[in-house]
Amino acid sequence: MAFIDYYKILGLKKDATKSEIKKAYRKMARKYHPDLNPNDKQAEIKFKQINEANEVLSNDDNRKKYDKYGEHWKDGEAYESAKQNQQAQQQYRRSSSFEGFDQFGDGAQYSDFFESMFGSGFTGRGKSNAKFRGQDYNAQLQLNLTDVFTPQQQVLTVNGKNIRLTIPAGVVNGQTIKIKGKGGKGLNGGPNGDLYIEFKINNNTSFKRDGNNLYTTQDISLYTAVLGGDLTIKTLDGKVKLSVKPFTQNNTTVKLKGKGFPKYKEDNKFGDLFITYNVVLPTKLSTEEKELFEKLAKLQDHDK
Amino acid sequence: MINKQYIALPDLCTHYELEMTFFDDLQDYGLIEIVSIEKTNCIHYDHISNLERIIRLNQELNLNFEGIDTVINLLNKIDALQEELNNTRNRLRRFE
Numbered sequence: 064m065a066f067i068d069y070y071k072i073l074g075l076k077k078d079a080t081k082s083e084i085k086k087a088y089r090k091m092a093r094k095y096h097p098d099l100n101p102n103d104k105q106a107e108i109k110f111k112q113i114n115e116a117n118e119v120l121s122n123d124d125n126r127k128k129y130d131k132y133g134e135h136w137k138d139g140e141a142y143e144s145a146k147q148n149q150q151a152q153q154q155y156r157r158s159s160s161f162e163g164f165d166q167f168g169d170g171a172q173y174s175d176f177f178e179s180m181f182g183s184g185f186t187g188r189g190k191s192n193a194k195f196r197g198q199d200y201n202a203q204l205q206l207n208l209t210d211v212f213t214p215q216q217q218v219l220t221v222n223g224k225n226i227r228l229t230i231p232a233g234v235v236n237g238q239t240i241k242i243k244g245k246g247g248k249g250l251n252g253g254p255n256g257d258l259y260i261e262f263k264i265n266n267n268t269s270f271k272r273d274g275n276n277l278y279t280t281q282d283i284s285l286y287t288a289v290l291g292g293d294l295t296i297k298t299l300d301g302k303v304k305l306s307v308k309p310f311t312q313n314n315t316t317v318k319l320k321g322k323g324f325p326k327y328k329e330d331n332k333f334g335d336l337f338i339t340y341n342v343v344l345p346t347k348l349s350t351e352e353k354e355l356f357e358k359l360a361k362l363q364d365h366d367k
Numbered sequence: 368m369i370n371k372q373y374i375a376l377p378d379l380c381t382h383y384e385l386e387m388t389f390f391d392d393l394q395d396y397g398l399i400e401i402v403s404i405e406k407t408n409c410i411h412y413d414h415i416s417n418l419e420r421i422i423r424l425n426q427e428l429n430l431n432f433e434g435i436d437t438v439i440n441l442l443n444k445i446d447a448l449q450e451e452l453n454n455t456r457n458r459l460r461r462f463e
Contacts, residue, residue, distance in 0.1 A: 092427065092428060096423075096424075098424055099442070101442070195419070196416060254415055266460070271460065274457075
């Protein structure tokens with residue numbers, strides 16, 4: 064548990080006036096308020112820090128106590144004395160007890176340092192009354208691309224509760240889905256919050272995905288490119304036979320309709336699979352092969 | 368509580384310790400939608416989340432209703448841009 068310099072957090076000098084504290088707090092609150100910085104964990108932490116700094120510095124008693132013991136909080140006598148003062152100030156205490164938490168860890172309203180000085184149940188001023196609907200929860204779920212090729216049954220544990228979830232096939236990387244009513248419990252009969260799950264899809268295949276379409280490159284020999292031929296290629300759910308047309312040029316792309324990725328929430332509808340042929344030239348030739356190529360080259364010259 | 372879908376404004380006034388005029392003003396500014404059910408003004412449960420955001424912006428940042436409207440419009444714009452950015456990033460992965 065480290066000492067926290069509340070003046071530094073608000074960018075103030077130790078002799079800052081009340082009006083300077085208020086001004087600095089308001090300015091930083093406008094910058095880091097969670098409603099203005101959705102999904103920004105850093106801003107959320109910063110907002111808690113500036114709130115805590117404001118709780119201490121904008122209150123005369125708290126500021127006096129902080130200025131007196133703050134930097135030397137490890138000093139036993141001063142710390143004990145601060146603690147006795149804290150016990151005397153019962154109005155700042157709440158009956159329920161908080162469990163210890165790391166400095167501004169998930170869900171924690173105040174740092175350990177703050178709680179050691181001012182108690183866990185500090186009833187801060189300026190708190191919002193907007194506490195009827197339950198809190199929204201945000202979670203991130205990492206899945207492989209092959210996982211979201213078919214619908215996925217998942218059991219998530221959110222705040223100790225198991226939530227059974229069917230993730231539709233075709234979920235996109237970065238997509239967020241809302242599970243209504245699975246967030247924090249509402250207060251005084253208010254509605255529960257929602258659970259937001261953001262999907263991070265790791266591509267564990269050789270295919271490239273663009274929306275519902277898949278892209279891949281397939282090597283073919285010079286002979287197959289020139290003469291044509293059949294080949295079998297792998298798709299995400301099996302194998303497909305392909306006929307390569309004679310005189311297929313390098314970088315030719317063919318489309319396999321409906322062999323791409325499933326469309327999100329559209330049953331039995333799929334994107335397309337695009338295959339780009341990469342013609343592989345021989346890197347060495349036998350004497351006989353070389354002679355044949357030279358013969359071919361001469362034949363080509365005669366045709367011109 | 369009117370039913371499971373709506374909550375009466377007087378109940379919300381109690382919960383949030385707000386005057387009824389606060390909600391009237393919000394409606395005048397087009398920030399919330401109030402519906403009348405059984406002669407009682409109500410708000411749909413799905414709009415409570417937005418309402419609480421408005422209350423926070425008003426109480427914690429001292430924003431007036433014009434300011435809140437502007438902020439919400441800009442946040443919606445950011446949302447749309449974020450989605451566009453995510454889609455573009457996903458498309459670019461094809462060329463990595």
